[in-house]
Amino acid sequence: MKKHILLLLALCVAVSTAMGQGIMGGHVTGNFQIDAQTSREDSVIGSKSLPEIMHLNARGDILYTNGNFSAGLRYEAYLNPMEGFRPEYEGQGIANYFASYKTKDFAITAGHFYEQFGNGLTLRAYEDRYLGIDNAIRGFNVMYRPFRGITLKGLIGQQRYFWDQRGLVRGIDGEVSVNELLASLAEAKTRLTLGASFVSKYEATSGINVDSYLDGFKLNLPANVGAAAVRMDLSHGGFGLQAEYARKGDDPCDLNNYIYHKGEAIWVSASYSQKGLSANLQAKRIENMCFRSVRSEKYPEAMYINYIPAITKQHTYAFLSMYPYQTQTDGEMGLQADVIYKIKKETLLGGKYGTDLHLNASVITGLDMQPVALSGLDTAMTGAPGSSGYSSDFFKAGDLYYADASLEVARKLSSKVKLAATYGYVVYNPVVEGHTGDIHHNHVVVADLTWKLNRKNVLRFEGEWMGSDSKYDGEDKRSGDWIMGLVEYNFTSKWFFCVSDQYAYNDGVGNYYNLSVGYTTGATRIQFGYGKQREGIICIGGVCRTVPASNGFTFSLTTSF
Amino acid sequence: MKKTILSLALLFMGVVAMSQNATIPSGISLKTLDGRTVESSVIQNDGKPIIISFWATWCKPCNKELNAIKEVYDEWRDETGVKLVAVSIDDARSAAKVKPHVDGNGWEYEVYLDQNQDFKRAMNVVNVPHTFLVNGKGEIVWQHTSYVDGSEEELLELVRKVSKGEEVEQ
Numbered sequence: 128m129k130k131h132i133l134l135l136l137a138l139c140v141a142v143s144t145a146m147g148q149g150i151m152g153g154h155v156t157g158n159f160q161i162d163a164q165t166s167r168e169d170s171v172i173g174s175k176s177l178p179e180i181m182h183l184n185a186r187g188d189i190l191y192t193n194g195n196f197s198a199g200l201r202y203e204a205y206l207n208p209m210e211g212f213r214p215e216y217e218g219q220g221i222a223n224y225f226a227s228y229k230t231k232d233f234a235i236t237a238g239h240f241y242e243q244f245g246n247g248l249t250l251r252a253y254e255d256r257y258l259g260i261d262n263a264i265r266g267f268n269v270m271y272r273p274f275r276g277i278t279l280k281g282l283i284g285q286q287r288y289f290w291d292q293r294g295l296v297r298g299i300d301g302e303v304s305v306n307e308l309l310a311s312l313a314e315a316k317t318r319l320t321l322g323a324s325f326v327s328k329y330e331a332t333s334g335i336n337v338d339s340y341l342d343g344f345k346l347n348l349p350a351n352v353g354a355a356a357v358r359m360d361l362s363h364g365g366f367g368l369q370a371e372y373a374r375k376g377d378d379p380c381d382l383n384n385y386i387y388h389k390g391e392a393i394w395v396s397a398s399y400s401q402k403g404l405s406a407n408l409q410a411k412r413i414e415n416m417c418f419r420s421v422r423s424e425k426y427p428e429a430m431y432i433n434y435i436p437a438i439t440k441q442h443t444y445a446f447l448s449m450y451p452y453q454t455q456t457d458g459e460m461g462l463q464a465d466v467i468y469k470i471k472k473e474t475l476l477g478g479k480y481g482t483d484l485h486l487n488a489s490v491i492t493g494l495d496m497q498p499v500a501l502s503g504l505d506t507a508m509t510g511a512p513g514s515s516g517y518s519s520d521f522f523k524a525g526d527l528y529y530a531d532a533s534l535e536v537a538r539k540l541s542s543k544v545k546l547a548a549t550y551g552y553v554v555y556n557p558v559v560e561g562h563t564g565d566i567h568h569n570h571v572v573v574a575d576l577t578w579k580l581n582r583k584n585v586l587r588f589e590g591e592w593m594g595s596d597s598k599y600d601g602e603d604k605r606s607g608d609w610i611m612g613l614v615e616y617n618f619t620s621k622w623f624f625c626v627s628d629q630y631a632y633n634d635g636v637g638n639y640y641n642l643s644v645g646y647t648t649g650a651t652r653i654q655f656g657y658g659k660q661r662e663g664i665i666c667i668g669g670v671c672r673t674v675p676a677s678n679g680f681t682f683s684l685t686t687s688f
Numbered sequence: 689m690k691k692t693i694l695s696l697a698l699l700f701m702g703v704v705a706m707s708q709n710a711t712i713p714s715g716i717s718l719k720t721l722d723g724r725t726v727e728s729s730v731i732q733n734d735g736k737p738i739i740i741s742f743w744a745t746w747c748k749p750c751n752k753e754l755n756a757i758k759e760v761y762d763e764w765r766d767e768t769g770v771k772l773v774a775v776s777i778d779d780a781r782s783a784a785k786v787k788p789h790v791d792g793n794g795w796e797y798e799v800y801l802d803q804n805q806d807f808k809r810a811m812n813v814v815n816v817p818h819t820f821l822v823n824g825k826g827e828i829v830w831q832h833t834s835y836v837d838g839s840e841e842e843l844l845e846l847v848r849k850v851s852k853g854e855e856v857e858q
Contacts, residue, residue, distance in 0.1 A: 154710040158812040188812065195715055197810070229715025231727050243804045246780040253779070253805070270717070278717075278725055304724050320723040360723035365791065369723075369784055396784035405792030407785050436781035441746035465785055467792030483793075545837075577752075577837055585837045620832065620839040649858045650818065650831045664746075669834030670815045671747045687812035687831065 153193030158650075158687040160256070161185040164209055165679035169659065171604075171636050174210075174678035182209040186222075186256070200224040211662055211675040212259040213426065215289035222290070223263060234270040239263040242282055243434075244300040244324035245358040248373035248392045248416070251434035252286065257673035260428045263287045264296060276307030286420045286430060294420020296432055298326035320360040327353040328420055328432060335423065337385050339513035341503050346385055346513050352378045354390065354418055354433065370395045373416070373433075379512070380422035383415055383457055386516030390415040392435065403469040409438045412460040414494060414519065427453075438463040439489045439529060442551070443664050443671060445629065446571045446593040449605050450555040451663070452491060452529040460524060461491035480539035488532040493525030527566065530554040543580070549573040557603070567597040567606075589613040589627075598634040605661075607635020615667055621647055623668035629661075643667065643681075650687040656680070709827035712740070713810040718775070718800040721787040726800070728807060735824040736769035737850040739843070741797075742808060742818045743774055745782050745789045750817040753835035757843075758795055764844060768851035772797045777808050777816060819843065823850045830856050 163183040168176040183206050190199040204219035205212065225238030241263055243251040254261040266284020273279065280300040285292035302322040306312045332348045339346050356373035375390030391414045398407040413435050424430040435454045438461055442448040465487050472481035496517035498507040509517040519525075533551035540546055551571040557564045571593045578586045590612055597606040613627035622645070629639040641658030645668040654668065662676040674681075716728040731738060743750035754774060757764070764770050774797040776786045783803050790799050802808055811820065814833070821830040821843070830846055832839075846856050 156710050156812050158814055160814055188809075190810065190812065192710070192713055192810075197713070231715065231729070234715060241804055241806070241809075243780070246783075251780070302725065307724065318722040318724070362722050367784075367787060398784065398788045400788040400791030402791060402794045405788035407788040409784060434780060436779065438781065441782060443746055443748055465788065467788065469792070469794060579837045582838050582841060617836040620834060620836045620842060623836070647832070647834045650812075650833050652815075652833055666748045669749045669836045669839075670817065671744075671749065672815045685814045685833070687814060687818075687833070 153191060153196075155189065155191050156688060157187060157189040158685065159185075159187045160686075161682070161684045162209060163680075163682045164675070164677045165681075166210065166677065167679045169678050171638075174659075174676065177207075179207055182207050184209050184212065184216075188223075195230050196226075196228050198224075198226040208259075209675050210677060213289065213429075216259065218290060220290065222261070222287070232272040234268075236268040237266075239265045239287070240268045240282070240284075242268055242280070242298075244280070244298060244326070245322055245356055246369075246371045246394060247434035247436070248371050248394065249324045249326040249354045249356045249375075249418070249433050250296070250298050250300075252432075253434065255673075257675075258428065261287050262429070262431055265292050266296075274308065276304040276309075278302045278304075286432070288421070288429060294430065294432075295329040296326065296420060297329075298324065300324040317363045318361070322358045322360075323356065324358075325353060325355045326418075326432060327351055328418070330420065330422060337379070337512060340501060340511035341513065344513070346379060348379055348422070349377055352376050352418070356392075365400050367398045367400075368396070375416060375418055378415075378418065378422070380417060380419060381425055382417045382419075383516065384510045385512035386415075386510060386514060388415045388516040390418065392416045394438075403471070405465075405467045407463075407465045409463045410461070411438055412494075412521070413454070413456060414458050415456075415516070417456040437491075439491065439531065440465065440487045440533070441664075442531075442533070443666050444549060444551075444571070444573045444575075444589075444591060445611060445661070445663065445665075446569070446591045446609060447531075447533065447549070447551045447553065447573070448663055449593070449661075450529075450553055450567065450569070452555075453559055455493065455528065455559060458494035458496065458519070458525075459491055459528060460494065461489060461529075463487070463489040478538060478540075483535075483537040485535040485537075486533070488530075490530040491528045493528055494519045495523035495525045526556065526558070527554065528556045528559050533571075543578060545577045545579075547573075547575040549575070562602070564600075564603075565597070567595055569593055569595040569597075583619050585617040587613075587615040587617070589615075591629075595634075599631070599636050604637055605635075607631045608633035609635065613667075617669070620669065623647075625667045652683075652685050654681075654683045656682075709829060711826045711828065712822060713807070716807045716810055717804075718802055718807055721790065721799055721801070728810075731773050731798075731800075731822075732826075733769070733771040733824075736771065737824065737847050738822040739770060739772045739847065740811070740820040740822060741772060741774050742777055742802075742811070742813045742816050744776060744778050744816050745785050746778075747816045749835040751793070752837065753817050753819070753840065754795055754797070755793060756837070756840045758793070760840070760844075761796065764847065768847050770847045770851065774799045775802050775807060776800070777802050777805055777813075779803055779805075821846055821850060821856070824853070830858055 186203045201223035203222040205216040208216040223239040227236035252264045264284035268282040305319040337346045354375035358371035361368045373392040377387040379385035394411040396409045418433040419430040439452045468484045470477035470482040531553045535549040537547040553569045593609040599606040611629040615625040639659040643656035645654035714729040
């Protein structure tokens with residue numbers, strides 16, 4: 128009910144503003160999306176038959192803009208939620224609404240909003256519609272620029288939890304662009320931006336009873352927990368250095384097993400680039416940085432206030448992204464390096480059209496967590512509720528979680544044929560998904576060939592191979608050695624047809640065949656598919672999107688206007 | 689209650705039904721590659737057409753599109769005066785890689801970071817790549833999602849029309 132009243136208010140403001148300005152104009156824009164799937168039982172790929180036959184996710188965003196004013200609402204329906212989406216989404220209704228007024232130097236939003244402070248170490252309210260993540264904050268968000276070069280932000284609100292709002296989040300952020308603030312540095316080659324943020328959450332502690340490691344004692348939980356961060360962005364010509372450092376107060380929660388342990392995160396990125404050559408090196412160390420509106424939340428994607436990015440490369444080829452790395456917010460450290468080099472055209476190695484090289488390597492490990500002595504007990508252990516949990520040396524690495532290395536060589540063979548060949552090596556520890564088992568080592572080879580027959584007809588072939596030391600043991604259906612083929616035919620930018628098959632030929636199970644047809648006109652795209660599909664990012668028919676696992680028919684419609 | 693909402697929503701639509709072509713939304717914060725925060729109305733081209741292309745470092749079709757246009761960008765600019773604005777939707781995971789990616793690929797576009805995806809939402813972008821064509825008056829006259837090798841030639845035809853002040857069909 129409260130929801131509806133707020134919505135009405137937003138609409139009234141929208142309408143009256145439109146009229147108040149004497150302009151009956153303004154613009155309505157929006158987008159709709161419908162995804163549906165049927166599912167059949169298949170014990171090999173692990174899909175179940177559904178009593179309701181079909182699953183459907185749909186949404187429509189309507190946005191009204193008139194000068195500096197805008198208002199919007201989003202209707203969502205999950206009837207029933209698609210595979211990979213939580214059952215709590217089931218139902219339909221208005222999931223998001225806001226009204227905002229924005230000028231160059233001032234902005235205010237009432238209702239739902241998304242926001243990020245710095246790189247998100249203290250706060251990132253965001254949405255990923257394909258992964259079922261939406262931690263939008265409902266409340267007020269204000270931005271103000273008192274002087275040129277200074278940006279201040281403040282917000283307060285509750286986070287979306289499926290069809291509910293929970294927790295209480297308050298935050299402030301300030302950023303100074305030194306070159307804009309000081310006129311004498313306006314044209315300097317060295318550019319510097321500094322920022323700082325503070326975020327606090329409140330959660331009533333009454334009603335939460337957690338046993339301490341000491342028999343008969345309950346934990347005295349902090350109702351307010353704060354997190355602060357400082358950041359910088361420095362560049363000088365082709366050199367760039369970005370860094371952010373965050374700390375968080377004691378925040379016993381389900382994920383860290385209710386330990387009293389300060390959170391700490393550091394992220395550094397250094398890069399050098401010039402035309403045709405660039406290198407980027409990133410490092411991070413995260414310790415106990417799970418920062419959530421509801422401490423007892425068990426879903427790994429819900430109620431996060433902050434965001435700790437995986438710095439590993441986002442692969443999009445099926446076998447390279449088969450084991451995507453997931454950030455371990457309780458503790459991890461890692462390095463990532465990327466190099467892009469273009470070999471000039473008309474050279475021996477570059478060929479007639481030039482050759483692109485893209486090299487990437489990363490390694491992520493856990494922290495070296497050592498047991499701590501427990502007060503009141505004559506013992507030492509890690510992770511006892513109510514204790515400080517563990518101690519860890521800042522520079523000492525723990526277990527290997529993930530490592531990868533890949534080299535992509537892309538070259539135009541003729542005016543009509545382009546080839547991209549990739550070799551990748553992925554080392555994956557199932558513990559990052561909460562499973563036990565041996566570390567996998569996978570070799571992946573990909574050949575991706577585009578053949579432009581003429582202006583209207585384009586063919587694309589993709590062949591992939593994965594050799595793995597993992598064996599299917601009844602649990603992980605990605606195990607074993609795989610081979611894949613894909614053929615895609617595009618007729619202009621309007622039609623596409625795609626056939627693909629992934630087949631486990633050794634030590635694995637599964638045969639994922641898929642057929643899809645799509646039609647795109649302007650910003651409207653319709654796609655039908657049939658077959659078996661893994662969840663993951665798929666780039667066919669000229670767009671990239673994340674898809675859920677499916678077995679049967681799929682339908683997807685997106686349109687923007 | 690539901691009826692009231694519905695009728696208000698209808699009224700709301702009615703009020704704006706007469707709207708013209710949408711323009712580039714203003715007041716939205718974007719980041720430049722050297723770390724400055726700017727506001728979306730900086731996207732201008734002195735009365736000449738603008739292509740706004742939403743992309744991400746990990747998106748293969750996006751990279752194909754921007755690499756294909758790179759080869760002919762100087763010619764396009766000379767002929768039509770068009771400017772390409774590439775808006776990266778990379779989030780914290782890959783945002784720091786955007787500048788090296790742009791330089792390494794030798795792109796000479798005007799590039800902005802839309803890490804919080806405010807601009808993406810305001811422009812109703814669902815998937816990438818998503819390309820908009822803006823005329824000299826700042827109105828969005830055409831948009832398209834997806835890129836297939838060769839589509840840049842279709843885009844050039846449209847840019848030519850827009851640069852001459854002709855109407856284009858969606």
